[in-house]
Amino acid sequence: MKKNVLLVGGLHKAMSLAQSLLNKGYAVTVINDNYNDCMTLASIEDLEVIFGDGTKPFVLEEADGENMDIAIALTNKDDDNLVICELCKKKFHVKKTVALVRDPQKTRFFYQMGIDSVVCAINAITGIIEQQAFIDEMTNIISVEDGRVNILELKIGHHMPSVNKKLWEIDLPSEAIIGYILRNDQGIVPRGDTRILAGDTLIVICDQYVQQTVTKELTGR
Amino acid sequence: MMEFYKKLENKRIVIMGCGRLGANLADYLYEQGHEVIVVDSDEDAFRKLSASYGGLTFISDATELETFDKLEIDEQTTMIVVTDSDNTNILISQVAREVYHVKTIICRLYDPQRECVYDEFHIDTICPTYLSVHRIEDILKERGA
Numbered sequence: 001m002k003k004n005v006l007l008v009g010g011l012h013k014a015m016s017l018a019q020s021l022l023n024k025g026y027a028v029t030v031i032n033d034n035y036n037d038c039m040t041l042a043s044i045e046d047l048e049v050i051f052g053d054g055t056k057p058f059v060l061e062e063a064d065g066e067n068m069d070i071a072i073a074l075t076n077k078d079d080d081n082l083v084i085c086e087l088c089k090k091k092f093h094v095k096k097t098v099a100l101v102r103d104p105q106k107t108r109f110f111y112q113m114g115i116d117s118v119v120c121a122i123n124a125i126t127g128i129i130e131q132q133a134f135i136d137e138m139t140n141i142i143s144v145e146d147g148r149v150n151i152l153e154l155k156i157g158h159h160m161p162s163v164n165k166k167l168w169e170i171d172l173p174s175e176a177i178i179g180y181i182l183r184n185d186q187g188i189v190p191r192g193d194t195r196i197l198a199g200d201t202l203i204v205i206c207d208q209y210v211q212q213t214v215t216k217e218l219t220g221r
Numbered sequence: 222m223m224e225f226y227k228k229l230e231n232k233r234i235v236i237m238g239c240g241r242l243g244a245n246l247a248d249y250l251y252e253q254g255h256e257v258i259v260v261d262s263d264e265d266a267f268r269k270l271s272a273s274y275g276g277l278t279f280i281s282d283a284t285e286l287e288t289f290d291k292l293e294i295d296e297q298t299t300m301i302v303v304t305d306s307d308n309t310n311i312l313i314s315q316v317a318r319e320v321y322h323v324k325t326i327i328c329r330l331y332d333p334q335r336e337c338v339y340d341e342f343h344i345d346t347i348c349p350t351y352l353s354v355h356r357i358e359d360i361l362k363e364r365g366a
Contacts, residue, residue: 079312109319
């Protein structure tokens with residue numbers, strides 16, 4: 001059985017998302033309330049396009065809301081996205097709802113309202129920019145749980161304080177763990193007595209608050 | 222103006238949206254002697270208020286949490302949500318209930334089909350369509366139709 005995905009609103013986001021989901025074998029339906037946008041969207045093969053206001057229950061019904069596995073609200077308005085997801089969840093019992101939110105302050109509120117996944121474009125983009133800007137200091141940071149938890153990739157050089165130390169000798173905060181060590185293209189799952197060598201790449205999982213401490217402890221910066 | 226507002230000790234009535242309904246309500250409630258503040262993102266909207274309105278006005282986007290904080294909204298506030306968009310009204314009401322725990326919220330919804338999203342929040346909704354239907358029904362009955 002193909003999984004059914006419903007995308008509501010958004011033109012460029014909906015287009016690229018629809019294309020990528022179709023390639024992965026999902027059945028995709030889009031709803032858009034602009035007729036010209038609908039025509040553009042309809043140029044994608046196999047994509048079902050519905051012209052209408054996705055915040056209205058009867059439009060969602062027409063889109064077969066009952067049988068959707070995932071609903072994604074991509075409009076530019078936070079209130080519309082909230083209502084779309086709430087209708088999908090409460091009226092049509094869609095298993096998973098995803099909402100785009102513009103105002104980062106509302107992320108928590110959206111989760112509180114029972115939306116399964118809330119994506120804040122501004123947070124995501126500033127996160128990426130920050131990462132790019134400080135690329136020298138940290139090779140890579142991946143944020144999960146809305147930035148509460150970070151996964152860091154740290155390259156260890158000769159002069160760094162953690163070189164040639166065993167893991168238990170390093171004073172890491174309890175909110176952080178070294179989860180993996182990459183050494184000469186080989187992966188090591190570290191234990192307390194594993195020694196860190198120059199040239200290692202450490203994958204560290206930590207709370208965002210201790211990220212500075214962790215980086216300082218391991219790389220000295 | 223906000224300093225003055227913060228000094229008010231009586232129950233505050235906050236009206237979100239200064240359309241025809243919002244403006245009329247503000248006029249009426251003010252005349253009844255309530256402490257009223259009307260919020261709208263468009264300054265021109267306040268022209269709809271009558272010349273004798275002596276309550277407060279506040280230019281701000283009611284969907285921003287900042288607005289709620291500035292208005293010092295709390296459990297005791299009475300909130301009337303009457304912007305021209307159903308979705309905006311739903312968002313404002315739910316923020317008021319879930320984040321600020323406002324007890325009394327009255328909200329206008331044009332589309333009765335959207336009411337289901339409210340069910341578990343116990344927010345009072347007013348639907349002009351239903352009200353009109355009932356009223357017309359009553360008139361018809363009076364006339365013996």
